[in-house]
């Protein structure tokens with residue numbers, strides 16, 4: 001088991017631009033495997049490298065259906081549908097908070113796999129949602145940034161209250 005620590009939204013790494021991956025070596029494969037294990041253990045549907053403290057263009061997705069389990073390296077969203085839909089999002093870096101976010105219903109994404117091979121995915125539904133959420137992480141963007149200012153402030157302050165409470169308990 002290679003479980004990785006998940007960084008929360010207060011960590012600077014979650015707000016940084018990421019670098020492209022240019023070496024498709026064993027270290028990358030080990031990292032991606034560890035990210036999948038960490039994601040599945042946390043019962044999430046997506047995990048981006050900045051969330052485990054690594055500022056690189058990598059994310060993993062597992063919607064738990066239809067074999068939708070992918071590692072996307074250097075992803076680029078190349079098409080988005082005009083129609084927007086609401087969908088309730090959460091984030092392993094902001095645990096316990098869920099809010100509706102409007103985004104394009106469908107996307108086409110191009111990426112490389114762990115061997116460096118290019119592929120494209122046409123995604124809709126949950127998969128499209130997770131891809132957009134994780135892709136945001138590679139640009140230092142969190143789902144709360146898509147909420148209106150007031151709602152975002154509310155989530156941030158509740159998150160900090162909760163974090164303070166837990167850190168007191170831990171001592």
Ligand code: NI
Nearest residue numbers: 090091092093
């Ligand atoms: Ni997230």
